[in-house]
Amino acid sequence: MNRSTLIRKLQDHQNLQWDVIVIGGGATGLGTALDAVTRGYKTLLLEKSDFSKGTSSRSTKLVHGGVRYLAQGNILLVTEALHERGRMLKNAPHLTENQEFVIPVYTLWDVILYTVGLKFYDLLSGRLSLGRSYFISRSKAIARLPLLKADGLKGGIVYHDGQFDDSRMAIKIANACADNGGIVLNYFEVTGLLKNEKGRIEGVSATDLETGIKYNLRSKLLINATGVFADAIHRMDDPSSKPTIRPSQGVHIVLDKSFLQSSSAIMIPKTDDGRVLFAIPWYDRVVVGTTDTPLDTITSEPKALEEEISFIIRNAGKYLTKPPSRDDALCIFAGLRPLAADPDNPSATKEVSRRHKITLSSSGLLSIIGGKWTSYRRMAEETINRGIKAGLLEKRDCITKNFRFYSDNTKPRSERLRIYGDKAGEIERMIDEKPALGDLLDSRLPYTKAEIIWICRNEMPGTLEDMLARRTRALFLDTRASAEIAPEVADIMSGELKTDDAWKERQLNEYKQLISNYL
């Protein structure tokens, strides 16, 4: 992916009609663009910020059916997600893991409830199961989770779900779109919709935020995949449209791995207010969360509330013999769930369906909202099928069920480079030629100079934040350490992207301001 090349390609196509334009470069939009481009449709995706800057880089990092949705009796949602979970682990093995979870149980009733519930969860995943669930004794639960409080513990239920790196998966999908002939552009904002004299949507007006150049771009099908921002696009279509999104904030705290000391994750099915809490190993850290706080403000940079932080710390402390404090947090991050609400019956987020919703407006705007990262592929398939059903596209079959993001199964020399899939060899060759490029930028973070250079050349980072938050996960793994490497990374980026010193200074200032949100 090279932004200048893609912009030139866009300019060459400016007078052409696209088959599909997708607004929004999160999981939903990127998945939809990939579905469209692999069916052979001429496809353009426009993202106003960076790919996955919104909710899609702020998830719990689970590829899961959702045990708690099963408890709510949402069998359709869980079954669909379990099948997609299996596909994602097969198609992107370099970005996903089969993760073992243990639910600690303290009463006989819980032993029965969770054993039976998780057997059903196994059953629903069918041939795409990641491993069976089973009960383990108290001593075995403590052997697996040495820091779990043992008072009153009856044992544990072991089950399997998937885990992944959300923003690297997003970048991989963006790359796959471009490799298959699509155009995917970050920092390109849709500011209005184009309509014909009959009021039918014909395309978008959009601005390249790097140059300020405005474009009118035409398409047969326009897809609104803007997550929590979907209603802003609905209002461009119909200023009197009712709200369809009920945003709900979820917060996570990242801790050092010494707080868990295990490769198994903990799932607490019922905290003091009835929510689920996870403590999951991730890149040598532990991610603990999450919360579910209805909010009225929609922003690209949500901030954890003090009560959400204390909720997580208090509840983690109830189960761990080494209780974390706020000062132990390496990073605190918040994300907004784009829950689909009933416009005529807005209700609390816990009752709002977690399943996605596809709508087609009378002027032809196709919107896809809600859902989960895990189900992004199926949501995309249904969205494009809906466009075909509406007669906006000629019929072509979906091929993403077995679309492989990792074609070559050679293992990189270093496990750390596995996330680059079949491109890891390119980074290894850079290090072979210049061994100093293989030095870690900081002992607390798993990234080298070679990766920063390779990412600049291949993954379209526009800002220092893109590099530290989403191409690498430095911001999320250790916010303070990421701030310490920021000047060196900005230097490398500036050299690679051929920018001036003023760019570097601006990036460092903006990054300094950003990190206060994560501490």
Ligand SMILES: Cc1cc2nc3c(=O)[nH]c(=O)nc-3n(C[C@H](O)[C@H](O)[C@H](O)COP(=O)(O)OP(=O)(O)OC[C@H]3O[C@@H](n4cnc5c(N)ncnc54)[C@H](O)[C@@H]3O)c2cc1C
């Ligand atoms: C706390 C939390 C934990 C979660 N954990 C999990 C999990 O573990 N597993 C799971 O499967 N799911 C999880 N989810 C759900 C999942 O993360 C979301 O469903 C998914 O990321 C939503 O993706 P999206 O593309 O719809 O939205 P977003 O990622 O927000 O993407 C929308 C994009 O549209 C862009 N945009 C907006 N307006 C415009 C415009 N005018 N022009 C161009 N672009 C525009 C935005 O910049 C944004 O990047 C979690 C969600 C939250 C909040």
